[in-house]
Amino acid sequence: MMEPADILVAGAGPAGLTLALQARDHGAVVRVIDRRQEAARPSRALILHPRTLEVLRPLGVTQALLARADIAPAADLRLGARTVRVTLAGLDLPDTAFPHLSLVRQTDVERVLARALADRGIRVEYGTELAGVRDGADGVRAVLRSPAGTEEIMAGFVAGCDGPASTVRAQAGIGWPGGRYPVEVILADAELDGDLPGDAACLVAGRRGLLFVFRLGEQASWRLLATRPAGSDRLPPGQFGPPVPAAELQALMDEAGLGARLTGLAWSARVGLQHRVAGRFRHGRLFLAGDAAHAYSPATGQGMNTAVQDAANLGWKLAFAATGPGSGPLLDSYDAERRPVARQVLAMTHLAFWAEASTGPVASAFRGYLAPLAAPAVPALTRRRRLVAEGIRLVSQLRVSYRDSPLSVEGTPRRPGRPRAGDRLPDQLVTSAGRSIRLHDLLAAPGVHILLDRDADRPGTLSPGPLVNVHRLTSVPGRGLIAVRPDGYVGFRCQATEAGQLAAWLTRLGAWQPGAPAGPGRPA
Numbered sequence: 001m002m003e004p005a006d007i008l009v010a011g012a013g014p015a016g017l018t019l020a021l022q023a024r025d026h027g028a029v030v031r032v033i034d035r036r037q038e039a040a041r042p043s044r045a046l047i048l049h050p051r052t053l054e055v056l057r058p059l060g061v062t063q064a065l066l067a068r069a070d071i072a073p074a075a076d077l078r079l080g081a082r083t084v085r086v087t088l089a090g091l092d093l094p095d096t097a098f099p100h101l102s103l104v105r106q107t108d109v110e111r112v113l114a115r116a117l118a119d120r121g122i123r124v125e126y127g128t129e130l131a132g133v134r135d136g137a138d139g140v141r142a143v144l145r146s147p148a149g150t151e152e153i154m155a156g157f158v159a160g161c162d163g164p165a166s167t168v169r170a171q172a173g174i175g176w177p178g179g180r181y182p183v184e185v186i187l188a189d190a191e192l193d194g195d196l197p198g199d200a201a202c203l204v205a206g207r208r209g210l211l212f213v214f215r216l217g218e219q220a221s222w223r224l225l226a227t228r229p230a231g232s233d234r235l236p237p238g239q240f241g242p243p244v245p246a247a248e249l250q251a252l253m254d255e256a257g258l259g260a261r262l263t264g265l266a267w268s269a270r271v272g273l274q275h276r277v278a279g280r281f282r283h284g285r286l287f288l289a290g291d292a293a294h295a296y297s298p299a300t301g302q303g304m305n306t307a308v309q310d311a312a313n314l315g316w317k318l319a320f321a322a323t324g325p326g327s328g329p330l331l332d333s334y335d336a337e338r339r340p341v342a343r344q345v346l347a348m349t350h351l352a353f354w355a356e357a358s359t360g361p362v363a364s365a366f367r368g369y370l371a372p373l374a375a376p377a378v379p380a381l382t383r384r385r386r387l388v389a390e391g392i393r394l395v396s397q398l399r400v401s402y403r404d405s406p407l408s409v410e411g412t413p414r415r416p417g418r419p420r421a422g423d424r425l426p427d428q429l430v431t432s433a434g435r436s437i438r439l440h441d442l443l444a445a446p447g448v449h450i451l452l453d454r455d456a457d458r459p460g461t462l463s464p465g466p467l468v469n470v471h472r473l474t475s476v477p478g479r480g481l482i483a484v485r486p487d488g489y490v491g492f493r494c495q496a497t498e499a500g501q502l503a504a505w506l507t508r509l510g511a512w513q514p515g516a517p518a519g520p521g522r523p524a
């Protein structure tokens with residue numbers, strides 16, 4: 001018989017898999033279902049951002065992801081008659097271990113995450129659909145449907161990672177404000193012949209939209225992505241719609257002036273697009289993450305990255321709440337932290353998508369006349385490493401901070417400088433236990449991490465549990481501490497080791513209970 005689940009994860013896309021993995025690593029019993037019959041499906045997303053790799057790192061999957069990624073992606077931008085080569089590698093981002101964009105297929109990301117779950121004994125139950133959920137005082141009653149029949153189970157929490165047409169969102173009665181884009185995306189896996197770079201993607205910004213080809217096809221050598229005005233048939237947004245005839249694809253390439261001939265077409269689909277953010281990310285014991293919580297255009301490659309970062313914010317919280325006393329602020333903090341981020345990302349993608357795909361006169365003129373005129377300046381701009389790095393920092397959510405969160409606490413006496421409570425902990429070289437090590441390497445394990453300054457007292461009254469790790473940084477002078485959450489944000493900091501304040505913060509997280517027996521922790 002199956003063990004009752006602390007957390008039922010509905011949907012095994014990037015959000016559901018990440019959330020399940022993180023919750024499992026923080027002590028929860030997790031069950032993952034997906035209505036798809038099998039894991040394989042064509043990729044939509046193709047880019048992983050630095051911050052996404054950072055939040056995945058404690059789950060032990062980044063090496064496997066990087067092994068499947070191109071970490072020096074190059075693209076030829078065709079702006080009118082000019083072609084400009086852009087390479088996004090070796091960025092000026094010294095505070096991350098991943099100073100690059102990573103070109104990697106969404107299927108590979110899902111494969112790596114599902115494999116990591118399997119290594120922990122969790123098998124995704126494909127072919128099982130969440131048919132209904134009812135939130136109650138002591139748990140959620142969920143109805144699951146599979147070829148084996150209908151099953152009713154109880155779970156502590158349900159994570160709705162079930163994509164844009166989320167059942168959890170609908171059953172929770174959560175609003176889905178926003179609208180459809182008048183532009184659709186065409187995806188195709190094809191064989192192409194012609195004047196195309198052998199070592200880079202090719203991007204054409206034309207008056208009618210954007211056309212992008214790169215050697216990451218799954219059923220053929222090339223993947224093509226193009227935008228065009230949406231048809232009148234109102235496709236279900238975010239899902240693969242009907243195929244596109246080869247002649248239409250060739251016409252799109254000719255119109256853009258790509259200079260390529262389609263010699264084979266393995267697969268294609270039209271995809272409708274929308275822009276929405278759910279009215280709430282939580283209703284009682286029901287939570288939304290990823291595309292179930294927000295839907296963007298593909299501009300700047302945000303959907304999968306935001307989905308993973310949502311999941312990395314929520315997985316450990318649900319696990320701590322399920323296995324400990326739980327606390328209102330802990331669970332409330334998810335909506336408070338991630339919904340503002342979702343709204344900012346929506347604004348950014350909206351603007352970028354307007355510039356690259358709108359068929360309105362201003363955006364068309366921008367792409368058709370202004371961009372080619374500005375083309376000679378592009379190499380000089382991309383050589384301004386600081387400027388490029390700041391752009392990537394913004395797009396990849398390295399700048400996200402949760403200073404107003406109920407989980408961000410400044411202790412007394414207050415610690416000066418940065419990072420402040422709520423900020424992402426930047427990577428840097430430190431010395432700990434007699435060795436020189438990158439900080440994010442030291443923290444690449446599940447749990448809360450407490451970083452003691454060189455001369456800090458070890459908080460004596462505190463008995464850390466197995467998910468509270470204590471490190472002494474001998475390269476950081478002082479007598480204070482910084483406590484870092486499992487998703488890499490500073491939660492508490494203080495200029496002295498005030499054990500009572502630290503214990504109150506850990507209790508708020510559910511990472512420590514007063515009077516709990518001592519766990520192993522790690523020696524300072």
Ligand SMILES: Cc1cc2nc3c(=O)[nH]c(=O)nc-3n(C[C@H](O)[C@H](O)[C@H](O)COP(=O)(O)OP(=O)(O)OC[C@H]3O[C@@H](n4cnc5c(N)ncnc54)[C@H](O)[C@@H]3O)c2cc1C
Pocket residue numbers: 010011012013014015016033034035036044045046047106128129130131161162163164165166167185187238271289290291292298300301302303304305306307
């Ligand atoms: C053309 C295109 C290009 C894109 N490019 C990028 C990019 O470059 N970078 C990027 O970051 N993002 C990109 N995205 C977005 C990205 O693909 C999505 O944001 C991402 O897949 C979201 O992951 P998710 O896990 O939230 O949802 P999904 O991947 O949609 O997964 C949801 C899962 O839930 C399952 N499900 C649904 N209902 C139920 C139910 N009732 N019971 C059980 N299971 C259910 C589904 O079968 C599905 O497997 C792109 C999107 C499109 C359309």
